[in-house]
Every structure is written in C-alpha cells, then in structure tokens.
Amino acid sequence: MSNTEIVQQLYAAFGRGDMPAVLAGLADDVVWEFESSPVDSLGGIRHGKTETVGFFQAIGADHVNPQLTIAEFVASGDTVMTIGRYTATMKATGKKIDTPIAHYWKFRDDKVIRYVGFSNTALVVDALQQSSAAASH
Numbered sequence: 001m002s003n004t005e006i007v008q009q010l011y012a013a014f015g016r017g018d019m020p021a022v023l024a025g026l027a028d029d030v031v032w033e034f035e036s037s038p039v040d041s042l043g044g045i046r047h048g049k050t051e052t053v054g055f056f057q058a059i060g061a062d063h064v065n066p067q068l069t070i071a072e073f074v075a076s077g078d079t080v081m082t083i084g085r086y087t088a089t090m091k092a093t094g095k096k097i098d099t100p101i102a103h104y105w106k107f108r109d110d111k112v113i114r115y116v117g118f119s120n121t122a123l124v125v126d127a128l129q130q131s132s133a134a135a136s137h
Helices: 003-017 021-024 048-062 123-126
Strands: 026-034 044-047 062-078 078-089 096-108 112-117
Touching: 003 021, 003 062, 003 078, 003 096, 021 026, 021 048, 026 048, 044 048, 044 062, 048 062, 096 123
Parallel strands: 026 112
Antiparallel strands: 026 044, 062 078, 078 096, 096 112
C-alpha cells in the first residue's frame, strides 16, 4: 500500500470516528503538530499516540459537525502533502469556520511518524471569541 493510500485510509477512519484505526496508522513515537494560537485547543505539538489522542478529543469537545474535504494529494518519497478544506461550528460560540488546510505526513515503515497541520489560524481564533454584543449580555 502506498503512503497516499495510507493517508486516504486515515482520513476515512477520522471521518467515521474510528480512533483505533487512526491510531493503528501512527508510529508509537509519532510527533503530531498543529499550528495555531494558544486559545485553540487543537494547537501545539504532541508526542506519541497518547498525547495525539488529545488532538482528536479537542475536535470532539470544541467542534460541531466537523467536515474535512481533501482536494489534492502530493507524494514524494516518505512524505505526503494534502490540501483541502475544513468546516465546523465552534461549540463555545456557535460561529462557523470554513478554512483551507494543508497537512504534511511523514512515514517510516508504513506508519506516520510526523504530522503537521496548517489552517487559517486567524479565522479560528475569531470564531472562538464571543462577539462584544454577546459578551455584554
């Protein structure tokens, strides 16, 4: 199976909420990075499968109806890059986000050893903040 096919399977597992399948595709020493502001619970660098679960728990805790659509896969050697869109509604504010995303996947022995995710951080931070009118009630 190619690295691109492995990434496609990981996205499919995420889409159906199958965390055991997602974790099975990760190396025990995976480094999971998501670039974001400190106010975004998804952001930060996680080491190992146990910490990486926190990324997915944050999505479940903070986002309603998360939808990930991948438009392009680009593979080179032991890496795969993907480009797509992510949409969700923030539970805390009810604000919707629709952001372009890029994901970097690095492999060793058919397992993900590094993931780096990028999105429109400013959009997410704005969606996490209550509007001043709502905050004054």
